Amino acid sequence: MRGWRILVAEDDYFAADELVQALERAGAEIIGPAADLRQANQLARSGAIDAAILDVNLMGQLSFPVADTLAEHGVPFLFATGYDPAIVPYAYRDVPCFTKPVATHAIVAAMAATRSLQAAH
Template sequence: MTRSTHAVLAQRRILVVEDEYFIAHDIAHALGRLGAEVVGPAPSCEDALALVTAEHLDAAVLDINVRGQTVLPVAEILAARGVPFVFATGYDRGAVPVAFRSVPHWEKPFNPDHLARALPEVLPRRTR
């Protein structure tokens, strides 16, 4: 039985960390159309860290370089908490530290709708 993307993302809280306004907007809009509740978008690592510590999150979409800072501290916290995430970045896979090479990677430019539809693959199944 296949899971519908809308059903999987419905009411899931997805953090978006992206400093480019239009890209952040497009990702958030694509996720929202599929029923996700977007947390952020966070335009800085500081904002992202504040959201990670204050909010319940089901998943995250992370740009690797946000305003000249690496998002890896955010990724480390998410990984430690078992929150799945993907990288959506201008960097190629070679720029991703070895510890995060298994994390799904979307290289810019990408279609935000394709990313949103693929995100359920990193989410665990809901249990009732």
């Protein structure tokens, strides 16, 4: 994942910190972490990211507008949520969704797989 810029949108400080550390160990450059919808959307629109991890609920607001922005720009992403994964809209049914608490190694592996798939295309 060396050199890959990954947006982390997570409002829980400890969860964000754990993700950031794991992704950095894998060689990624972290964009954020963004703790609220406004900041996450701003970073998603910057065009300076290669992938993203989105907490479904950012400070009481659903992150699906950020997912929309990422999808429009062809940026792969995955969801992490403490809610039932059924909360994710049907349009994103094929996007990986991890239920919290999630092991960071599982998210890092999913990001690495996403990178491998993109490299193949």
